[in-house]
Amino acid sequence: MPGILILADHDAGGFKTTALELVGKARELGGPVAALAIGTAGGEGLPADLVLTVDGPEFADFNTDPWVAALAAAVEKVQPDVILATANMIARDVMPRLAARLGVGLACDVVELKLEGGAVVGRRPVYGGKALFDVTIKSSPAIFTARPNAFVPVAAGSPGGVEALTVGVSAALVQVVETLEPAGDVADLTEASLIVAGGRAVKSTEGFDQLIRPLAAAIGASPGASRAAVDAGFCPHSEQVGQTGKVVNPSLYIACGISGAIQHLAGMRTSKVIVAVNKDADAPIFQFASYGIVGDIFTICPMLTEALK
Amino acid sequence: MKIGVLLKQVPATDTRIKINAGGTGIETGGVKLEINPYDEHALEEALKLKDKKIAKQVVIISIGGKGNDQRIRDGLARGADAGMWINDPSLEGADSLTVAKVLAGAAKAEGVEMLIAGKQAVDNDNAQVPAMVAEILGWPQALVISELSVDGGAFQATRDIGGGLRQVVKGALPVVLSADKALNTPRYASLPGIMKARRKPIAKKTASDFGVAVGEPMVADANWSLPPERPAGRILDGEPADVVAELVNLLRTEAKVL
Numbered sequence: 001m002p003g004i005l006i007l008a009d010h011d012a013g014g015f016k017t018t019a020l021e022l023v024g025k026a027r028e029l030g031g032p033v034a035a036l037a038i039g040t041a042g043g044e045g046l047p048a049d050l051v052l053t054v055d056g057p058e059f060a061d062f063n064t065d066p067w068v069a070a071l072a073a074a075v076e077k078v079q080p081d082v083i084l085a086t087a088n089m090i091a092r093d094v095m096p097r098l099a100a101r102l103g104v105g106l107a108c109d110v111v112e113l114k115l116e117g118g119a120v121v122g123r124r125p126v127y128g129g130k131a132l133f134d135v136t137i138k139s140s141p142a143i144f145t146a147r148p149n150a151f152v153p154v155a156a157g158s159p160g161g162v163e164a165l166t167v168g169v170s171a172a173l174v175q176v177v178e179t180l181e182p183a184g185d186v187a188d189l190t191e192a193s194l195i196v197a198g199g200r201a202v203k204s205t206e207g208f209d210q211l212i213r214p215l216a217a218a219i220g221a222s223p224g225a226s227r228a229a230v231d232a233g234f235c236p237h238s239e240q241v242g243q244t245g246k247v248v249n250p251s252l253y254i255a256c257g258i259s260g261a262i263q264h265l266a267g268m269r270t271s272k273v274i275v276a277v278n279k280d281a282d283a284p285i286f287q288f289a290s291y292g293i294v295g296d297i298f299t300i301c302p303m304l305t306e307a308l309k
Numbered sequence: 310m311k312i313g314v315l316l317k318q319v320p321a322t323d324t325r326i327k328i329n330a331g332g333t334g335i336e337t338g339g340v341k342l343e344i345n346p347y348d349e350h351a352l353e354e355a356l357k358l359k360d361k362k363i364a365k366q367v368v369i370i371s372i373g374g375k376g377n378d379q380r381i382r383d384g385l386a387r388g389a390d391a392g393m394w395i396n397d398p399s400l401e402g403a404d405s406l407t408v409a410k411v412l413a414g415a416a417k418a419e420g421v422e423m424l425i426a427g428k429q430a431v432d433n434d435n436a437q438v439p440a441m442v443a444e445i446l447g448w449p450q451a452l453v454i455s456e457l458s459v460d461g462g463a464f465q466a467t468r469d470i471g472g473g474l475r476q477v478v479k480g481a482l483p484v485v486l487s488a489d490k491a492l493n494t495p496r497y498a499s500l501p502g503i504m505k506a507r508r509k510p511i512a513k514k515t516a517s518d519f520g521v522a523v524g525e526p527m528v529a530d531a532n533w534s535l536p537p538e539r540p541a542g543r544i545l546d547g548e549p550a551d552v553v554a555e556l557v558n559l560l561r562t563e564a565k566v567l
Contacts, residue, residue, distance in 0.1 A: 064440075064449075064450060068444075089453065096440035100441040105404055138528075177476075237490045244431060263323065295552070304556065
């Protein structure tokens with residue numbers, strides 16, 4: 001039964017669903033579950049056996065060096081066999097650095113994790129989701145990062161114990177000048193459960209703003225785009241879905257005027273329900289769509305927006 | 310200042326991936342290789358710093374097998390000054406940390422003060438090597454950046470930290486950076502550039518040149534497969550108002566996603 005350390009994400013609303021997903025998976029794998037919460041003094045809401053908290057001015061903003069130092073201190077204290085984190089931008093920044101510091105292996109973005117003959121086996125997508133493989137790590141601890149929505153979350157609850165962890169942080173190698181907030185109040189695409197995406201057929205920035213954003217707003221979805229729409233300048237790179245954009249895993253993905261190039265399909269094919277609206281009945285996107293409407297997005301999208309408001 | 314650009318060759322993004330007979334990887338026959346798309350942005354940023362006379366020299370450091378010299382040559386044609394081709398069969402299937410050790414050794418040997426990589430290679434999608442190289446060298450890192458300025462011995466960069474947030478960070482050189490697409494628009498090679506590239510040097514190296522003994526990988530893969538087929542969907546037929554109403558109803562009552 002492997003001892004597990006998780007990096008528990010939290011925000012102003014407390015521990016995030018992704019943290020509860022990691023606890024859920026850790027419970028399934030067995031063994032004691034410790035969690036590290038950085039930048040907070042409390043552990044309430046996270047039903048791990050032990051929550052280690054790290055707080056202080058150097059943890060007010062995300063920064064690589066203090067985060068890695070906190071993780072290394074938690075590893076030293078808990079001596080876990082397995083470390084789990086949610087595959088987000090922060091984990092991408094710190095987990096490889098931690099792995100290099102510990103001299104151990106890391107497998108990122110797993111979508112499954114199970115015990116097989118005592119070994120933890122992950123399954124991870126590669127080539128932007130066009131292929132998958134089983135991954136095992138022959139070092140201890142073994143570090144995995146897991147995609148959001150991949151595991152069933154446990155219900156929020158009280159931890160077995162909470163302990164403040166002392167971290168010796170030397171001067172950080174980079175200084176944070178400022179944090180830039182997003183323009184609107186939208187969820188990160190990679191964690192969004194609803195996405196409305198537009199393709200080249202929106203024709204212009206105005207088209208994107210008049211068709212895609214209002215439809216997204218009507219259901220509280222995050223707007224996304226195909227590479228064609230981004231390259232044409234209709235919306236920012238940060239909204240691109242696909243092999244060279246964000247890989248997403250929402251419960252609903254509405255593709256408007258997106259033909260379904262192989263690179264785009266790779267980035268969104270694991271969506272639970274896919275809706276495609278496209279003028280071209282032969283567009284490849286329809287082979288992946290749960291529901292398809294053959295029609296003009298300039299007609300369909302405003303009607304759909306109105307109906308969903 | 311000398312800048313090292315980490316460059317990798319990967320299957321073109323429009324490749325229809327097939328799994329090989331043993332399930333040990335992808336079918337590589339007939340697959341067109343190209344420069345990893347994000348690495349083109351890394352190279353472009355280095356070339357921009359050279360255009361501004363902030364950098365004196367740009368060297369491409371690349372691990373890869375057959376055909377990799379052509380990718381390096383492509384980078385030289387765009388304006389890089391020299392290439393290093395680490396062609397070592399023992400590195401095929403090596404774990405990220407081993408790859409990072411070799412690249413860190415190469416960076417030291419070249420005496421670079423800045424390393425720029427793509428934010429990830431679109432083959433294995435690991436996104437591990439830049440941070441690992443930074444840790445091995447003891448350098449700061451700014452990853453997935455969309456803006457960069459360099460002044461004297463200092464850098465300032467804007468990085469993506471997720472949740473729609475970006476963070477402006479600064480520090481002192483040397484540094485490891487990784488490029489997002491928003492950083493710049495990569496240039497194409499010019500005809501004179503292509504001619505000049507033929508005479509530019511490409512040094513050939515192996516892992517042992519940097520004192521790295523390549524052992525069994527710590528991270529092992531098996532049972533490759535294509536993603537599961539999606540169940541067949543259905544096309545909603547009828548007048549726009551009717552299909553929209555039907556869709557809304559299906560999303561609410563059948564799919565239960567709204």
